[in-house]
Amino acid sequence: MINNSAKKLPWVTAAIGLAALGWGWTGGGEPLVWAGAGAAAGVALILFTEPALAQTSEWSTRRTAARVRGKSPAAAPRAPAKPSQREPMEPGPGNVKSLVETLLSDGRYALLLRPQIAGNLDTELLTAAGEQLDQQMALVPDGEVLLEPAVPGADLSLAAADEPHGQGLTLHVAPAFLDRYPVTNRQYQAFVDASCYEQVAIWDQVVWPAVLDFVDATGQPGPRFWREGRFAAGREEHPVVGICWYEAAAFARWVGKRLPTDAEWVKAACWPVNLGPGSQIQRRFPWGNTMDRNRVNLWGCGPGDTVPVEEHVAGVSVGGVYQLIGNVWEWTADDFRFAGDMPDGRGTPQPLAVLKTLRGGAFDTYFDHQATAQFASGDSPLARRHNVGFRCALGICDLASQSAVAFALSAVPAEESLEEPVEDCDEEASDEADDNAGANRGLPATAIAANP
Secondary structure, three states: OOOHHHHHHHHHHHHHHHHOHHHHOOOOOOOOOOOOHHHHHHHHHHHOOHHHHHHHHHHHHHHHHHHHOOOOOOOOOOOOOHHHOOOOOOOOHHHHHHHHHHHHHOOOHHHHOOHHHHOOOOHHHHHHHHHHHHHHEEEEOOEEEEEOOOOOOOOHHHHOOOOOOOOOEEEEEOOEEEEOOOOEHHHHHHHHHOOHHHOHHHOOHHHHHHHHHOEOOOOOEOOOOOEOOEOOOOOOOOEOOOOOHHHHHHHHHHOOOEOOOHHHHHHHHHOOEEEEOOEEEOOOEOOEOOOOHHHOOOOOOOOOOOOOOOOOHHHOOOOOOOOOOOOOEEEEEEEEEEOOOOOOOOOOOEEEEEEEEEEOOOOOOOOHHHOOOOOEEEEOOOOOOOOEEOOOEEEHHHOOOHHHHHHHOOOOOOOOOOOOOOOOOOHHHHHHHHHHOOOOOOOOOOHHHHOO
């Protein structure tokens, strides 16, 4: 049975249409057409058919009923937080700009740079989205990166002098963007305020039964250590913690991004330099090969807690990414892999499918060798730890053409084509983005126009 929200479809069509774009066109269906306000209507009509509305409504009702029965500490649902209360907007040309501005204010600019949308936005809105991309994400250029095998408790740097590459796995990484900072409490608050814990479509189907248990200390939907659906005062720019892998993936999907692969994360941190065939140099830390605790927030050199994501500027990577080492461990998209049996004789790491990879170390990481660009740990995808956060990635192949993004930043003439897709695309990463969506420091996004 459909609740009253279905009766509000005329404005839901516009309000949700744009909000759903991140997974609307990447789920393997037919391309969607964007034409002013009609695009919002088209997306919503495709996604919010009666079965979808019924399913979402039923899930929301079951969450509320579970709280009332005492499944979680809260006896009844609270009123929505003030930041999430927005006036419904009727569809129409005048409101398209408002809808786009709402996406931008929530940090969902990646949705607007998708091929199906970018070519139909006016210059002002496209430029605003491109500028946010440039400010919030850093380019990870294409190329090879070596992933060292994960050996629990081992410090592989001890063997680096004799065998720099060890028995690792060399992978090619397609060009991508990586968030400059871990996702903050402030950013995640927008996700909570938008009632995303009740939007079934943005969650992996396998975890649907468990989402009812993703609550805070007071039983409200949200990170484990929040209270009443909100983070503690004064921690707006601290990295969000107490979220499991599935929560991180759902947030990434909501903003039109995905979690980074291991290879993307490591490449951003160690910044490989290719010296020729079979010769490559990789950093042990984003700043070099020697641990410098003045550059990071680890055990014994910080406040014993998380710090704002813009701190420790001295530890920024070559590409302009902050806090890849320390502050919080970070979820990546991949299953945790370890140096197990090697039936092919090449040392290919074997996956532990029940675990997801964590990288970077945290404020309470004691051993230096666990806080390097290569060290990998793993945990249950349902774990909600006090020292684990995440950041998002975005494949260039998932964006509009190179000329489109460059045009957004006023780097090429307006008459350049906005429709050709980027050809250099990691198929595996692109497939993962589809599933999740339904060498200068601080290299700007405009660099992709000069480096096809």
